[in-house]
Amino acid sequence: MTLDAFFNPQSVAVIGASRDPKKVGHVIFRNFVESGFRGHVYPINPNAEEVFQKRAYASVRDVPHHVDLAVVCVPQPLVAHVLEECGMKGVRAVIVISAGFKETGNETAEKELAKIAKRHNIRLIGPNCLGVYDPYTGVDTFFLPRHRLGRPKPGNMAFISQSGAVASVVLDWMESKGYRASKFVSYGNAVDINENELIEYLAKDRQTEIICVYLEGAHDGRRLMEVAKKCKKPIVALKGGVTSDGTRAVASHTGSLAGAAEVYAAAFKQSGIVQAHDMVQIFDYARVLSSCPKPKGKRVQVITNGGGFGILTVDEIVANELEMAQPSKDTVKAIRKAAPPHVIVKNPIDLAGDATVETYRAALDAAIKDKNNDMLVVIALMQVPNLTDDIVDVLEEAYQTSKKPMVIVSAGGNYTELMKKTLDENGIPTFSYPDRAVTALRALWDYSKK
Amino acid sequence: MTLDAFFNPQSVAVIGASRDPKKVGHVIFRNFVESGFRGHVYPINPNAEEVFQKRAYASVRDVPHHVDLAVVCVPQPLVAHVLEECGMKGVRAVIVISAGFKETGNETAEKELAKIAKRHNIRLIGPNCLGVYDPYTGVDTFFLPRHRLGRPKPGNMAFISQSGAVASVVLDWMESKGYRASKFVSYGNAVDINENELIEYLAKDRQTEIICVYLEGAHDGRRLMEVAKKCKKPIVALKGGVTSDGTRAVASHTGSLAGAAEVYAAAFKQSGIVQAHDMVQIFDYARVLSSCPKPKGKRVQVITNGGGFGILTVDEIVANELEMAQPSKDTVKAIRKAAPPHVIVKNPIDLAGDATVETYRAALDAAIKDKNNDMLVVIALMQVPNLTDDIVDVLEEAYQTSKKPMVIVSAGGNYTELMKKTLDENGIPTFSYPDRAVTALRALWDYSKK
Numbered sequence: 001m002t003l004d005a006f007f008n009p010q011s012v013a014v015i016g017a018s019r020d021p022k023k024v025g026h027v028i029f030r031n032f033v034e035s036g037f038r039g040h041v042y043p044i045n046p047n048a049e050e051v052f053q054k055r056a057y058a059s060v061r062d063v064p065h066h067v068d069l070a071v072v073c074v075p076q077p078l079v080a081h082v083l084e085e086c087g088m089k090g091v092r093a094v095i096v097i098s099a100g101f102k103e104t105g106n107e108t109a110e111k112e113l114a115k116i117a118k119r120h121n122i123r124l125i126g127p128n129c130l131g132v133y134d135p136y137t138g139v140d141t142f143f144l145p146r147h148r149l150g151r152p153k154p155g156n157m158a159f160i161s162q163s164g165a166v167a168s169v170v171l172d173w174m175e176s177k178g179y180r181a182s183k184f185v186s187y188g189n190a191v192d193i194n195e196n197e198l199i200e201y202l203a204k205d206r207q208t209e210i211i212c213v214y215l216e217g218a219h220d221g222r223r224l225m226e227v228a229k230k231c232k233k234p235i236v237a238l239k240g241g242v243t244s245d246g247t248r249a250v251a252s253h254t255g256s257l258a259g260a261a262e263v264y265a266a267a268f269k270q271s272g273i274v275q276a277h278d279m280v281q282i283f284d285y286a287r288v289l290s291s292c293p294k295p296k297g298k299r300v301q302v303i304t305n306g307g308g309f310g311i312l313t314v315d316e317i318v319a320n321e322l323e324m325a326q327p328s329k330d331t332v333k334a335i336r337k338a339a340p341p342h343v344i345v346k347n348p349i350d351l352a353g354d355a356t357v358e359t360y361r362a363a364l365d366a367a368i369k370d371k372n373n374d375m376l377v378v379i380a381l382m383q384v385p386n387l388t389d390d391i392v393d394v395l396e397e398a399y400q401t402s403k404k405p406m407v408i409v410s411a412g413g414n415y416t417e418l419m420k421k422t423l424d425e426n427g428i429p430t431f432s433y434p435d436r437a438v439t440a441l442r443a444l445w446d447y448s449k450k
Numbered sequence: 451m452t453l454d455a456f457f458n459p460q461s462v463a464v465i466g467a468s469r470d471p472k473k474v475g476h477v478i479f480r481n482f483v484e485s486g487f488r489g490h491v492y493p494i495n496p497n498a499e500e501v502f503q504k505r506a507y508a509s510v511r512d513v514p515h516h517v518d519l520a521v522v523c524v525p526q527p528l529v530a531h532v533l534e535e536c537g538m539k540g541v542r543a544v545i546v547i548s549a550g551f552k553e554t555g556n557e558t559a560e561k562e563l564a565k566i567a568k569r570h571n572i573r574l575i576g577p578n579c580l581g582v583y584d585p586y587t588g589v590d591t592f593f594l595p596r597h598r599l600g601r602p603k604p605g606n607m608a609f610i611s612q613s614g615a616v617a618s619v620v621l622d623w624m625e626s627k628g629y630r631a632s633k634f635v636s637y638g639n640a641v642d643i644n645e646n647e648l649i650e651y652l653a654k655d656r657q658t659e660i661i662c663v664y665l666e667g668a669h670d671g672r673r674l675m676e677v678a679k680k681c682k683k684p685i686v687a688l689k690g691g692v693t694s695d696g697t698r699a700v701a702s703h704t705g706s707l708a709g710a711a712e713v714y715a716a717a718f719k720q721s722g723i724v725q726a727h728d729m730v731q732i733f734d735y736a737r738v739l740s741s742c743p744k745p746k747g748k749r750v751q752v753i754t755n756g757g758g759f760g761i762l763t764v765d766e767i768v769a770n771e772l773e774m775a776q777p778s779k780d781t782v783k784a785i786r787k788a789a790p791p792h793v794i795v796k797n798p799i800d801l802a803g804d805a806t807v808e809t810y811r812a813a814l815d816a817a818i819k820d821k822n823n824d825m826l827v828v829i830a831l832m833q834v835p836n837l838t839d840d841i842v843d844v845l846e847e848a849y850q851t852s853k854k855p856m857v858i859v860s861a862g863g864n865y866t867e868l869m870k871k872t873l874d875e876n877g878i879p880t881f882s883y884p885d886r887a888v889t890a891l892r893a894l895w896d897y898s899k900k
């Protein structure tokens with residue numbers, strides 16, 4: 001069976017749906033009701049007549065219709081029984097949110113889940129996870145209140161995470177930055193479905209163009225490499241930790257930590273996985289890889305309205321072993337014509353602190369046409385008084401026109417963040433600092449050579 | 451003379467104060483009037499009777515009172531004349547905002563400024579700069595509208611920058627993050643006052659406890675090293691670019707770039723300057739160095755409510771060659787007593803996703819008392835439903851009690867950022883990601899050994 005039922009079920013039972021707003025089962029049920037999920041959703045609760053104005057059932061077996069997906073959030077000792085009931089009802093996809101299994105040393109309980117699932121042909125995500133968020137269908141088992149945890153809009157980046165904490169932070173952070181998601185999975189202890197099967201599924205998923213992974217320990221390293229090699233979409237992964245079994249402190253004493261890290265790095269490289277080195281970098285890379293065309297070379301042209309930012313960018317281009325482009329005569333002529341004499345048309349093209357939307361337009365037009373460069377870094381510092389907010393439209397237009405990779409660098413406070421969020425929501429990768437932008441272009445260049 | 455007149459003048463003349471809201475001279479004058487500056491401020495404008503309801507004078511010489519500081523924002527060809535007039539009026543401190551000097555190849559005009567200043571005993575900041583922002587006195591020559599460019603509240607971190615672009619971004623960004631500033635200077639071409647004299651001044655400044663520097667080219671490297679060695683306050687510096695004269699592209703081809711970078715790194719190290727490697731890191735280091743006590747050792751205890759974040763933090767502790775602390779028996783006992791059984795009391799102390807303010811309080815109390823650790827990284831992910839917003843008070847109380855360095859890691863979207871801003875405004879260093887937090891503790895450890 002495919003994993004479709006997890007992301008696009010017609011009917012969902014929330015087992016443990018509670019009337020108490022503080023309970024996980026309440027938040028999950030409510031999110032289904034309020035998130036725009038279009039299928040049926042049934043609260044399962046033996047102690048309530050109704051939950052959130054929907055008729056409750058004592059058991060999933062009492063639901064008078066077929067159930068595609070069950071979300072289990074009852075206390076750990078009840079999970080096995082509930083899973084049996086799912087099996088008898090014919091539910092074939094179950095997300096077990098409940099914790100208290102392997103992660104607390106309770107291996108026996110975890111093995112029992114595996115057995116029950118196998119016997120009933122149930123596919124299972126979890127236990128000890130946050131489950132699934134699908135912005136296209138409204139499936140949302142993240143039990144965190146929406147005012148504390150934002151939900152990204154529909155897009156093309158999938159994210160899967162072994163860690164629930166990392167998943168919740170990333171989900172929240174993506175929304176605040178205007179990054180969009182295709183599918184989002186916190187898969188926890190992975191008693192059945194693990195990263196390998198999820199990657200395989202996402203490789204075929206129409207909405208997903210890039211797969212981001214936060215991984216602590218690979219469940220089957222060889223299989224991961226096979227899956228990754230077959231996948232035609234870019235995979236960006238961050239590996240957290242080295243051992244999954246608590247021998248970390250030992251590892252750090254004996255120095256085997258570095259060794260294991262190197263093994264992972266080599267395996268990622270060999271199987272074409274782009275390795276990120278921190279959480280932010282996952283999305284630095286993912287945004288550029290999912291939205292920019294492949295560059296034809298590594299000559300980077302910088303356009304800036306701040307000299308210092310230009311210099312920091314040049315430092316990064318050199319440090320990342322990309323090349324400094326040289327503007328063509330046509331570029332020089334075109335910008336000279338449109339801009340005041342103090343503008344410097346070299347690399348960086350420094351439009352200076354009094355740059356306007358018009359000088360940006362001229363510089364972008366020229367640089368996009370210029371055959372002497374392959375990639376563009378456009379620094380637009382929004383604090384200056386002459387740069388009106390339609391700079392966002394000009395950048396967007398240039399981005400759509402350009403057949404070269406183009407990234408925006410813009411840093412500052414609230415006004416700037418608002419402008420950047422608009423750009424990112426429209427799929428244009430923005431960065432706060434030159435190092436992040438250029439490192440992402442370097443990753444794009446490396447990937448494009450494959 | 452000291453540089454006091456730049457930061458705490460009793461009377462200021464804005465030469466070039468304009469009635470046109472789009473002009474630099476208008477924004478600067480208006481910022482003085484509206485920012486809470488308590489001294490007198492005089493608009494100098496030969497073509498207006500009054501500016502912003504204040505009587506205007508045709509020349510600074512017409513002002514009927516003494517002028518401590520003049521801010522010059524007239525077009526470049528008028529600057530020399532205006533500076534002469536300042537000299538004749540007896541103004542001894544002048545900030546020249548106007549551009550069009552050395553940075554555009556106009557060396558002659560710049561040398562003329564130097565001559566005039568010398569002849570009249572004028573101390574000069576600029577030209578081609580944004581000048582001074584002092585949150586204690588309200589001096590504010592940053593000509594950027596307040597809705598686009600935030601201004602940080604009074605604090606203990608001074609920042610000086612050769613680049614105006616970097617200065618404006620940093621100012622804006624500091625405000626949005628809740629970081630506080632003592633003094634803020636964009637010194638531009640440094641025809642008279644450069645980084646060395648500013649550092650010397652700030653070394654004695656009562657409000658400043660740490661000095662942050664963005665530097666492109668040192669004006670006198672040997673002097674910088676002397677000044678830094680004498681300075682008893684920590685200096686954190688980011689070096690942007692390698693050459694200040696446009697030979698950068700050449701440098702990047704011949705490989706001399708890396709060489710020059712190494713020379714700077716060595717000089718910084720030798721003179722006790724803490725080197726930052728990106729703009730954010732300046733303030734990662736500065737916040738920790740200015741607010742945390744010196745650690746007695748390098749054993750780090752991690753407290754978390756998210757397993758994945760704990761693991762990423764351990765990775766960074768090992769990578770930064772700090773040590774993992776081992777909780778004492780008392781710590782284990784105290785937390786066991788206060789927290790549910792699934793809480794893991796090792797390192798990290800994992801309070802789990804259902805952590806409450808009370809379990810955090812117990813863990814913090816125990817870890818602060820524990821003699822088996824020297825520094826604390828407290829991860830508090832705010833998305834979880836049981837962690838109420840008075841976690842901020844608990845963290846603050848712990849921070850005040852602790853005689854050890856303690857940093858907070860918290861990541862996510864808008865709700866989280868609000869909580870973090872509150873903490874940073876109260877002087878408690880927060881970080882979004884483990885790598886940033888731990889690297890800052892490493893810098894603190896290195897500095898404390900000196």
